[in-house]
Amino acid sequence: MTQEDFADLLGVTYQQLQKYENGTNALSISRIWRVSQALGITPSHLCDIDIASEEGD
Numbered sequence: 001m002t003q004e005d006f007a008d009l010l011g012v013t014y015q016q017l018q019k020y021e022n023g024t025n026a027l028s029i030s031r032i033w034r035v036s037q038a039l040g041i042t043p044s045h046l047c048d049i050d051i052a053s054e055e056g057d
Helices: 003-010 014-022 029-039 043-047 051-056
Strands: none
Touching: 003 014, 003 029, 029 043
C-alpha cells in the first residue's frame, strides 16, 4: 500500500498524511481510531499506552 492509498483510506490528502508523519499536525482521537482500524491494531498501539497498567492504577 502506498502512502497515497493509505491517505485515501483515511479520507485525507497525501499532504495531510505527511503532516501527521512529520508531527506538523496532530491526529484527532477520531483520526487515531480510523488509523488503528485501517492497520488492524488498537488505538493504544499508536499512542504507546499500556492499558493493563493504566487500569491497575
